[in-house]
Structures are given as structure tokens and as C-alpha cells.
Amino acid sequence: MKITRFGVLLIVLLLGSQSLFAQQKRPLAHTDYDGWERMASEKITKNGKWLGYQISPQDGDGRIEIFSFKDPNKRQIISRGSSFVFSADDAFAVGKIVPEKDSVYVLKLKKTKKDDMPADSLFIYNMAAGKLEKLPRVKSFATPEKAGSWIAIHFEKEKKEKEKKAKDNETTEADSTAKADKPKKTDGTKLSVRKLDGSVSYDFDRVKSYGFSKNGEFLHYVLAEEDTLDNAAIYLLNLGNGENKLLSEGMTSYSDMTFSPKAKYLAYLTTDDSTKSKKMYHSLILVQTLNGNVKEVANKESDGILANGRISENGNITFSENEERLFFGVVPEYVDYSYESDTTLLDDERVSLDIWGWQDSEIQPMQLKNKGREERFSYLATIDLKTDKITQLADLDVKNVSLESKIERDFGIAWTDAPYRINYSWDIQTGRDLYLVDFKDGSKTLIEKDASGFPSISPEGKYVYWYDGRDSSWVAYDVATKAKINLTKSVSEVFYEELHDSPSLPGSYGNAGWLEGDQAFLVYDRFDIWKIDPKNPAGAVNLTQGAGRKSNTVFRRQDLDREERSIDPKGQLLLSAFNEKNKDSGFFTGSFDGKSTPKQLIMSANRYSGLTKAKESSEVFLTKSTYQENPDLYLSDLSFKNLKKVSNLNPQQANVNWGSVELVDYLTNDGEPLQGLLFKPENFDASKKYPMMVYFYERNSDGLHNYRAPAPSASTINIPYFISNDYLVFVPDIKYDLGLPGPSAYNCIIPGVQSIVARGFVDADNMAIQGQSWGGYQVAYLITQTNMFKAAGAGAPVVNMTSAYGGIRWGTGMSRMFQYEQTQSRIGGTLWEKPVYYIENSPLFFMDRVKTPVLIMHNDEDGSVPWYQGIEMFMALKRLNQPAWLLQYNGEDHNLVQRKNRKDLSVRLSQFFDHYLKGAPAPLWMSEGLPAVEKGKTLKYELEK
Numbered sequence: 001m002k003i004t005r006f007g008v009l010l011i012v013l014l015l016g017s018q019s020l021f022a023q024q025k026r027p028l029a030h031t032d033y034d035g036w037e038r039m040a041s042e043k044i045t046k047n048g049k050w051l052g053y054q055i056s057p058q059d060g061d062g063r064i065e066i067f068s069f070k071d072p073n074k075r076q077i078i079s080r081g082s083s084f085v086f087s088a089d090d091a092f093a094v095g096k097i098v099p100e101k102d103s104v105y106v107l108k109l110k111k112t113k114k115d116d117m118p119a120d121s122l123f124i125y126n127m128a129a130g131k132l133e134k135l136p137r138v139k140s141f142a143t144p145e146k147a148g149s150w151i152a153i154h155f156e157k158e159k160k161e162k163e164k165k166a167k168d169n170e171t172t173e174a175d176s177t178a179k180a181d182k183p184k185k186t187d188g189t190k191l192s193v194r195k196l197d198g199s200v201s202y203d204f205d206r207v208k209s210y211g212f213s214k215n216g217e218f219l220h221y222v223l224a225e226e227d228t229l230d231n232a233a234i235y236l237l238n239l240g241n242g243e244n245k246l247l248s249e250g251m252t253s254y255s256d257m258t259f260s261p262k263a264k265y266l267a268y269l270t271t272d273d274s275t276k277s278k279k280m281y282h283s284l285i286l287v288q289t290l291n292g293n294v295k296e297v298a299n300k301e302s303d304g305i306l307a308n309g310r311i312s313e314n315g316n317i318t319f320s321e322n323e324e325r326l327f328f329g330v331v332p333e334y335v336d337y338s339y340e341s342d343t344t345l346l347d348d349e350r351v352s353l354d355i356w357g358w359q360d361s362e363i364q365p366m367q368l369k370n371k372g373r374e375e376r377f378s379y380l381a382t383i384d385l386k387t388d389k390i391t392q393l394a395d396l397d398v399k400n401v402s403l404e405s406k407i408e409r410d411f412g413i414a415w416t417d418a419p420y421r422i423n424y425s426w427d428i429q430t431g432r433d434l435y436l437v438d439f440k441d442g443s444k445t446l447i448e449k450d451a452s453g454f455p456s457i458s459p460e461g462k463y464v465y466w467y468d469g470r471d472s473s474w475v476a477y478d479v480a481t482k483a484k485i486n487l488t489k490s491v492s493e494v495f496y497e498e499l500h501d502s503p504s505l506p507g508s509y510g511n512a513g514w515l516e517g518d519q520a521f522l523v524y525d526r527f528d529i530w531k532i533d534p535k536n537p538a539g540a541v542n543l544t545q546g547a548g549r550k551s552n553t554v555f556r557r558q559d560l561d562r563e564e565r566s567i568d569p570k571g572q573l574l575l576s577a578f579n580e581k582n583k584d585s586g587f588f589t590g591s592f593d594g595k596s597t598p599k600q601l602i603m604s605a606n607r608y609s610g611l612t613k614a615k616e617s618s619e620v621f622l623t624k625s626t627y628q629e630n631p632d633l634y635l636s637d638l639s640f641k642n643l644k645k646v647s648n649l650n651p652q653q654a655n656v657n658w659g660s661v662e663l664v665d666y667l668t669n670d671g672e673p674l675q676g677l678l679f680k681p682e683n684f685d686a687s688k689k690y691p692m693m694v695y696f697y698e699r700n701s702d703g704l705h706n707y708r709a710p711a712p713s714a715s716t717i718n719i720p721y722f723i724s725n726d727y728l729v730f731v732p733d734i735k736y737d738l739g740l741p742g743p744s745a746y747n748c749i750i751p752g753v754q755s756i757v758a759r760g761f762v763d764a765d766n767m768a769i770q771g772q773s774w775g776g777y778q779v780a781y782l783i784t785q786t787n788m789f790k791a792a793g794a795g796a797p798v799v800n801m802t803s804a805y806g807g808i809r810w811g812t813g814m815s816r817m818f819q820y821e822q823t824q825s826r827i828g829g830t831l832w833e834k835p836v837y838y839i840e841n842s843p844l845f846f847m848d849r850v851k852t853p854v855l856i857m858h859n860d861e862d863g864s865v866p867w868y869q870g871i872e873m874f875m876a877l878k879r880l881n882q883p884a885w886l887l888q889y890n891g892e893d894h895n896l897v898q899r900k901n902r903k904d905l906s907v908r909l910s911q912f913f914d915h916y917l918k919g920a921p922a923p924l925w926m927s928e929g930l931p932a933v934e935k936g937k938t939l940k941y942e943l944e945k
Helices: 005-023 101-109 173-177 364-369 371-376 418-423 547-551 651-655 719-724 741-757 774-782 801-805 817-821 835-840 843-849 868-879 899-918
Strands: 037-044 050-057 063-068 075-079 081-086 092-097 121-126 131-135 138-142 150-155 189-195 201-212 218-223 233-238 244-249 253-259 265-271 283-288 293-298 309-311 325-332 379-384 390-392 400-402 411-416 432-438 444-451 463-468 473-478 483-486 511-514 521-524 529-533 536-542 553-557 573-579 585-590 599-604 607-613 620-625 632-636 660-667 673-680 690-695 728-732 762-772 791-795 854-857 884-887
Touching: 037 081, 037 607, 037 620, 037 632, 050 081, 050 632, 063 081, 063 092, 075 081, 075 092, 075 121, 092 138, 121 138, 138 201, 150 201, 150 218, 201 253, 218 253, 218 265, 233 253, 233 265, 244 283, 265 325, 283 325, 293 379, 364 371, 444 463, 473 521, 511 553, 529 553, 547 553, 573 599, 585 607, 660 728, 660 741, 673 719, 673 741, 690 741, 690 899, 719 728, 719 899, 728 741, 741 762, 741 774, 762 774, 762 899, 774 791, 774 843, 791 899, 801 817, 801 835, 801 868, 843 868, 854 868, 854 899, 868 884, 884 899
Parallel strands: 690 728, 690 762, 762 791, 791 854, 854 884
Antiparallel strands: 037 050, 050 063, 063 075, 081 092, 092 121, 121 131, 138 150, 150 189, 189 201, 201 218, 218 233, 233 244, 253 265, 265 283, 283 293, 309 325, 325 379, 379 390, 400 411, 411 432, 432 444, 463 473, 473 483, 511 521, 521 529, 529 536, 553 573, 573 585, 585 599, 607 620, 620 632, 660 673, 673 728
């Protein structure tokens, strides 16, 4: 076949157009954020046959997808589904369906009343049959946690029907004057309790609260009062035979209903005091579920509780695993203060002040922040259900008693930090006195005074153990011999955080738990896992044979059973692996005898997370990602030989310029090796010159394979957005020398930037830096030391350490002293001990050196960094006639929470940096400002002509 010149030309044009079409990807826009999806609530049934997860866009309607492990391509999609669970029998999926977001938005625009807004619905999906049932106007639902195939559905109040119009004009006089019965007012609504397959059902009206026993044998429910009638009541429904027993009625409230582990008992609190009472006196009630016998077991008059105490409505009711002991809270009865109770005073006559006393254990802002918690604090007590003997465990001297998640022994840990609390404003690593408390008589045995660390009890109760920060070692206390054992003293490797670089005690790398019978403790160093017999610590065995340290690989045991109490040494030792040097990750198997090195199952240039195993089978799922690959869900077994991808989030990513990331090695000014991340635009061309953004916060290089979604900014630049719009973004790691946070940042960041510039593809005349909080401080410091950056963004920056040192972190009420003396600011001493360090590390004192335009964000409700720090920086630059803008989002905290404000900041960040680094026209908010008289009337995003 002869091809003419025209045909050749046509083929060339077609090929060229196809190539052009393939390359026609657009940059990310701010409008892309809302539709970007994330996965959550991944679940697998106990038998491993069914999986499900929820997909949610950042703003909009999400969905739930449910499918079988064997056939994931066939799936049930529930639009707008949320909060789903699998039933305990693995047969059903149950969850809510929320109203369509756009419809709700329209109704809100119309000022629709709350009662007329659409309500949630419920879905019940029979997975084997593929049958989906929906129920409207559902307030809440519950299913038993461990066993059974029941569901309780609590409905919303029924909508008030509009008065019916007469169908004709022949309504009789009697009919026209008849009055309908007025419905009684109540907070209760309909509760439907049914088998999930619908074969059995019970309905109850005006229900206020309800709950199942763990294995689904029983359900309790409380009826709300009607009008002013004292007809509240509590019932117990036996789901085995349908018997419904009234337990009590006529009391003001019934609360804290709790079943014992095997549902032998139901306990709850009740009172007949008025809800308007300043203090209510509760009784603790115990019900024998099989016969319905109801007994009051404790009240304010009971022997054994705290002197002048009463039952606390804020204490948790908990049973021991053997159902022989019940724990509850007691609150001291404080004296009524005459000034507070003086009814002859008007509110505007009452004095309101805070008195800061030097002898107070906590400063006033912290006391005020914790006031509600302290008012609700309860002192733990217990009752022996065989003898009815009550024992007070916590008291005014030792307030804190820690209970295990499953209470299987007759003692616990009690502690107090009261003797050391006064130092907490500047020393957040204060000690605590540790005790063993006997549940039988409340007696306390001192374990250690002024201990550094928080203790736990070994599974068999033979040891109390903790990490001693002052000794940088793991220690144990032998409960039988009362001897303290240093578990790691004989091991040559260290167990403290090796990269710790602040003037505080370094933490540990954690532990993997105890082998069965408390025969050995598994503990982590930086890379490897050690098995230590508390009876012979010198014989410690490195289970990973040092392979982790040799290869820079961090090995950690994977706990696949969330209910595991101790580790079976005959089982599989599954290890996660992360290479600190190249950032690869994966999974290995090891041995509990430590006689072989770990064997690789899978290791790759990815991030693996969320490994979850079915409780009763070998099926597992996990997520796998890179910067370019969304963390989608993969299925496998514990061999990891065949990972099967079963989700496909954000397919729209294929249509936008995305980019890549590479790991960068460089040297600091003093020759120390560091790493950083260099993000490059898609179709990066090394022969071009790119503007570069530099972002930093402590160390980030381990996140090489983290997927970063496009999202509106809470405080920092969104990296995908900037690289998609043809920027380079460099993220260097930083290591610190004590007392020199500013110079350390310079020592690490600047040589890192220079190493990238030296590659030849950076437009060195168009570089910028941006950071938030601690990063914002470093931005402020760097621009006083160098003019190499054309623009800078500083969020919530501390610029004056001398004034910030004496400030308050309003989010916690704590003094900021600890931050400078012990933690991130890293000065390592008081203001009067090291005044020169405070001044030389404070950018404010060197603002006259700044030649870099700055965009500052500091919000007026910042609870971490006093927002006057941002004002100090702005006013200094304004006084020096240097270009600076301060964004102050009203009512916002340290980082932006409200999405509208995040979107706004994202626009302003991109406009600011585009103007300085790309020569784009300035927006009007920069060139003209936004006067107060125009606030709320315009955003001034428009660009100058």
C-alpha cells in the first residue's frame, strides 16, 4: 500500500497530537482539595471472609465499600455511609447513612429549622445474601461487642404532623370543637431491639439510653420522664428468653450502666435528688441478671468509703474479670463556703479574681484549665461482691490508682506526684512516688520514691516495670521479693533515644511485652529486640542477633492480636522493618530463641502501615504507599507473597502534574551527615531553573515514602500543590546543639540548600523559606542571618525568647519555662542563668538585619505560642519599613481548624510566593491591604493589573 505525502503528514500530526494529549496534565488548583479522598475505618471480620472501609472526600459525600476477601471486585457500595461495624457473628455490616451534604447546605441557606433538617438513616447489610435494608431517622445504634446477632436502634423523635385540612366543608360542630390529646413532653424516643435478620423484635417507647452486655445475653434501657411525672425507669431485657424486667422506677436518674465481663451482674448509679441540686447523692446498685435481684451496695453512709465522701457520678464503674470485685469512684464532701452560699449578694457585687501564690503546686492558669477535671476527679474504691466489704483505694494523700484493662489480680499501682508538682512549670519530668495497693484492705506498699517513669504490671503480676529516664534503663520490681531489678544494665547497647538532642532526659524505644508466665521481657534498642529474663538479666539475648544495627534497620514486633496479654514463645515472631538509611520498609520473621537472624518476607521502597489480621484466620490487610502512590488497601496472608490491591483512591491524580521525591544526603557546616527530601515537579528538566521553597521542622527524612495529599493549609505550605505548580520543595533534617537552636538551624538548613543549588537546576535568585511554630521561629532567625531567600513565611513564630519565656501556653495553662529549659527551644537553663543565650537566639533583637519580605500568620486564640510574638515581629519590621504582612484569623488556635480559613490561607500563601518567586502580580490584599472597614466585605484576592 502506497502512502502519499499527505498521509505521512497526517500520521505525523496524529502521533504528535496523541503525544501532546498524553502530556496535557494540569497543575493542581485550590479547587482540587475538596474531592481528594482518604480511607478510614478499615475492618475485617473475625473469620477473615469480609472486609470494609470508608472513603471520604475532604469535603463532600463519602461512601462505604464492603466486599469478600475472595472476590473483592464484587462489592456493596453504600453512598454516604459512615460509622459502620461488622456484627459479632460476621454475618452483617451495620452503619449510618448521613444526609446529602449539598442538600443540607441548601437547607441551611434557607434558614431551615433544626427539627426540619434531614436525619441520619441506618443500613443493615446481609453480606452472604447481598441484601441491604435501610431505616430512616436513626439517632444511634449498637450491637454486642463479642457475640450474638442483635442490634438496638434508637430513633429520632417523630416529626410533628401538620394539622390536617378538612377534606370537605361538612365537618360537624362536634368535630370542629374536639381537641386532640396533647402529647406528653419527653426526651425519650423509640428503641427497637431486634435480631439482625429481623426474626425477633422488641419495641420500647420514650427510651433515653441503652446498652448490650459484651456477649449479647442482655440489654439494659432507661425510660425518660414524661412532663413532670417521676416515671423514669430502668429495665433489663433477657435476649435469650425475651423476659423484660423492671429494675427500678421513679428515681431522678439512672446512669453509668455497666455489665460485668460475663454478664453475671449489671451495676448502675441512681439518685432521687433534683437535677438542679449543686451536689447529688448517688447510690450504687447491683443487679443479678439471671434472677433480676436488685441490691444497693454503696451510698454515702456506707462503711469503708472516704471520710465525708459520697459516690461520684464521674467515676468509672468497672468489674474484675472474675466478677468478684466492683470498682467505683468516691468524691470528698467539701464544706460549703459562706461567701459562695450568701444569697443576699447580687452577682454584680461578687468579687471575681485569681490569686497567684508562689507556694501553689500549679499556677493559676493551669488550675483554671484543669478546674473542671479536678471537680470531676473521683477517688477509686472497690467492693468485694462476696462479702459486700468496701475498701477505699485512693485517698487524699495518694490520689491516683491505675487499673489494668482486664483486672485479674488483687492489687494495682497507686502513685502521687504531689511532692514534686510545684516544679512542673519548669520541670516536666518530675518524679512520682509509686506504691502497690492491695484491693482487699487498701494498704499501700512503697515501690519507689521519686521514680522517673510510669509503671505497668506484667501479665502474670510477678513484676512492676518501667523505663527509668534518669538511669536510661528498664527496671522491674519483683512483687514477691520486693527487690528492684535493673533489666538492661548488663547489655552493651543503649536503650535511650540515640538521636535525642534537647536538654531533657531521653526517652526509650519502648518494649514488645512479656513472654507467657512472665519468663522474659522483650525490649527495643534503636534497631534490635532483646529478650531479658528478670531472674538473670546478665543473660540477655539479642533476638535479632544485631542484624538491625548492622544494616541500619529498625526491627519491631507486630502485635496482631489486640486482646493479647502475653506473648506465646511458640508462636510466630513477625517483625516490621524500616531502614533508616534508604527508608525502605517491610516485614521479616524472627525467632524467640535468638538463634537465627531475621528472615525477609518483603522489603521495598514503600511505606507499609495498618497491618491487621483476622482474629480467627490468616488473612491480613495493610496499606502500601509512596509519595506518588496513594495508601491503598492490599490483601494478603502472613507470607506477603501476593499483595492484592483492592482499592483505588483518587484516580483524578493521573490528570494532574504530580511530581516525585528523592532522598538527599549532605553535610552540615561542621561536617555531620544529614538527610533531606527534595520534591521535584513532574517531567522535571535538569537543564531548567526552578524556584525553590524550603520547609523544615525537626527531622522529616524518614517520611520519604509518605503520601502527601493536596489539602488546604492549616499553617504550612502544601507540598503537592507547590511542586505541581512548578516549584522545587526542599525539606532538610535538623540536628541541634544544646543552647544554640538558631545557629543549629542555620548550620543544617543553609548547607543543605547550598547542596541543592550546586546541582544547577535551582533558580538561586528565587528561593523562599516557610515554617510554622518551631519552624516559624527558625524562619525568623534565618532571615536575620542571611539574605539568600527572596521571601519568607513564618507561622506562629517565637521571636523574643526573653518575653516568651515568662509567658503562658494558654492551651494547657502551663508556664512556657519548661520549653526553654528542657524541650524544643533547647536553651538548657533559666533566663538569669543564660541571658546571652536567650538574646542571641531571639530574632527580634536582630530585625534590623532583615531584608526579606515576610508573611506572618499568628492567630488571636493561639494556645501554644503567645500571639503577641507575631505582633512583636510585625511591629519591628513595620518600624524598620520592611515589607511584612500579619494574618490573624479570628478565634483560631495555633493551627487553623476551620476549613474556610485553611482555604483562605492556602490562596494567600500561593499568591505571596508566586509574586516574589515567579514575578506574578501582587494581590490587592498585599498591595492595598484590607482596611477594617472592608473586613468581611471583600477578600481582595484580585491581582494588580
